[in-house]
Amino acid sequence: MKSPKTAKLVCIYIHENDRWRGKPLYVALTQLLREKNIGVVTVIRGRMGVGPNGIIKDNHFWPIHGDYPIILECLDQADRINAVLPEINRMLTKGKYIVVDGEMWENSNGRNFDR
Numbered sequence: 001m002k003s004p005k006t007a008k009l010v011c012i013y014i015h016e017n018d019r020w021r022g023k024p025l026y027v028a029l030t031q032l033l034r035e036k037n038i039g040v041v042t043v044i045r046g047r048m049g050v051g052p053n054g055i056i057k058d059n060h061f062w063p064i065h066g067d068y069p070i071i072l073e074c075l076d077q078a079d080r081i082n083a084v085l086p087e088i089n090r091m092l093t094k095g096k097y098i099v100v101d102g103e104m105w106e107n108s109n110g111r112n113f114d115r
Helices: 025-035 078-091
Strands: 005-015 040-045 048-050 056-058 069-077 096-104
Touching: 005 025, 005 078, 025 040, 025 069, 025 078, 069 078, 069 096, 078 096
Parallel strands: none
Antiparallel strands: 005 069, 005 096, 040 069, 048 056
């Protein structure tokens, strides 16, 4: 196992219907993170959530379409995440995000972050 690298995890909380320049915000953010070579990006669609307005968003009864919670997580070395944070902040007119400092470990079969 390799020694850990200083890393940051960013969790972005938005909604499915949030847009950026005509496309879904989660798609635009994923494309940005890919262009910036961020190592790990995952988009998670929530089944249920409560936003700052207190409204419960639930797809239990209406599973076809809705404005459901989206969590976008990205993980990479701290310097790479720090470089893209201003662009993430600019794109988020709604929603919130959290940045967590930590150590990134990878097993011998994992993706190489030493690009």
